[in-house]
Amino acid sequence: MIVKWSTDYQVNNIEIDKEHQSLFDILNDFYKGIQDGSSKEKLARLIEGLLEYAQIHFTHEEEYMQSVNFPGLDAHKKEHEAFMKKTNKFYEKYTSGKLLLSLEVTNFIKEWITHHIKNEDKKYAVFAQK
Numbered sequence: 770m771i772v773k774w775s776t777d778y779q780v781n782n783i784e785i786d787k788e789h790q791s792l793f794d795i796l797n798d799f800y801k802g803i804q805d806g807s808s809k810e811k812l813a814r815l816i817e818g819l820l821e822y823a824q825i826h827f828t829h830e831e832e833y834m835q836s837v838n839f840p841g842l843d844a845h846k847k848e849h850e851a852f853m854k855k856t857n858k859f860y861e862k863y864t865s866g867k868l869l870l871s872l873e874v875t876n877f878i879k880e881w882i883t884h885h886i887k888n889e890d891k892k893y894a895v896f897a898q899k
């Protein structure tokens with residue numbers, strides 16, 4: 770396990786909290802796949818799953834921010850886009866044989882997600898509570 774969800778990550782929206790927990794689960798599966806020395810195909814599928822789920826989550830979250838008129842929506846969307854772009858690049862490089870999926874990639878994803886929830890997602894949580 771590389772990440773563990775805790776109440777420190779709560780954003781006061783049950784659905785979004787659940788999605789964050791699922792993201793952590795997917796990331797842990799991916800990490801396990803690397804540790805177990807899973808096949809290239811399997812690792813590719815795991816990272817595809819992560820990208821797909823992240824996109825679904827980001828869309829939900831953006832809809833939520835819109836629904837509460839969160840003023841930081843545009844900046845937040847840009848953060849999501851940057852993550853998708855960078856992680857897609859990793860995926861492309863990996864599937865074309867230009868990159869080995871390593872702990873470095875896993876750590877980037879982990880650091881980004883945990884930092885993003887604690888710093889960016891928390892902003893709309895605080896705003897929506899006012």
Ligand SMILES: [Fe+2]
Nearest residue numbers: 789830886890
């Ligand atoms: Fe989020």
Ligand SMILES: [Fe+2]
Nearest residue numbers: 830885889890
């Ligand atoms: Fe977010």
